[in-house]
Amino acid sequence: SLGTPAPLSNWNIKCATTIIQCNNVMLVGDSGVGKTCLLVRFKDGAFLAGSFISTVGIDFRNKVMSIDAVKVKLQIWDTAGQERFRSVTHAYYRDANALLLLYDVTNKASFDNIRAWLTEIHEYAQQDVVVMLLGNKVDSTHDRMVKREEGEKLAKEFGVPFMETSAKSGLNVELAFTAHEGTHNGKAHKLSKAPCDENCTDPRSSIALVLYF
Numbered sequence: 621s622l623g624t625p626a627p628l629s630n631w632n633i634k635c636a637t638t639i640i641q642c643n644n645v646m647l648v649g650d651s652g653v654g655k656t657c658l659l660v661r662f663k664d665g666a667f668l669a670g671s672f673i674s675t676v677g678i679d680f681r682n683k684v685m686s687i688d689a690v691k692v693k694l695q696i697w698d699t700a701g702q703e704r705f706r707s708v709t710h711a712y713y714r715d716a717n718a719l720l721l722l723y724d725v726t727n728k729a730s731f732d733n734i735r736a737w738l739t740e741i742h743e744y745a746q747q748d749v750v751v752m753l754l755g756n757k758v759d760s761t762h763d764r765m766v767k768r769e770e771g772e773k774l775a776k777e778f779g780v781p782f783m784e785t786s787a788k789s790g791l792n793v794e795l796a797f798t799a800h801e802g803t804h805n806g807k808a809h810k811l812s813k814a815p816c817d818e819n820c821t822d823p824r825s826s827i828a829l830v831l832y833f
């Protein structure tokens with residue numbers, strides 16, 4: 621339980637000026653491309669080595685970040701890449717503000733399936749969702765099957781930002797999760813057409829989130 625809120629001290633009042641934006645980020649892509657590992661690297665700074673445990677259905681983790689001195693709460697949904705869980709993940713697309721679409725640079729099929737993923741995103745996600753294409757596992761240089769240029773070309777075709785990442789080395793991981801966040805006039809926002817969530821601009825709800833998140 622979260623307990624009883626603490627009385628408003630000076631510290632709390634100071635926090636009241638901090639605006640929290642809650643953004644839902646969703647990780648999608650074929651099974652085994654490294655969605656869970658990317659999330660664990662971002663959240664805990666560690667790499668999940670060893671045996672591969674496929675995600676069942678959907679899982680989520682939260683992380684509060686300071687972006688340009690503004691607190692942003694990211695709620696990150698890790699979806700199962702396996703086909704049999706597709707109907708479960710479809711239901712979550714609608715609430716996503718940003719989608720990180722991953723393929724594995726050592727697995728050509730996962731890259732070829734990106735078009736199908738984009739079709740699916742188009743069908744189920746909000747129109748103003750921010751999509752970012754990520755080519756993961758770039759640390760495996762010897763096993764690379766998809767060139768950086770191929771990823772860039774595909775991203776350009778669909779008008780989405782692109783980056784290569786490694787959950788193993790940590791390359792671009794932080795950037796992948798935060799590149800679509802920003803601030804404007806001291807308010808956190810996401811780089812999309814959606815207006816800021818009103819609940820998040822209420823100073824009292826900000827305090828609650830700061831203290832009890």
Ligand SMILES: Nc1nc2c(ncn2[C@@H]2O[C@H](COP(=O)(O)OP(=O)(O)OP(=O)(O)O)[C@@H](O)[C@H]2O)c(=O)[nH]1
Pocket residue numbers: 649650651652653654655656657658668669670671672673674675676699700701702756757758759760785786787788789
């Ligand atoms: N070399 C390397 N291996 C990685 C990287 N990211 C993930 N892996 C490995 O790839 C395998 C699959 O990683 P997961 O993160 O579980 O894959 P997933 O996309 O979540 O898979 P599903 O849950 O089935 O959708 C694991 O064995 C990881 O150790 C990376 O950046 N580099």
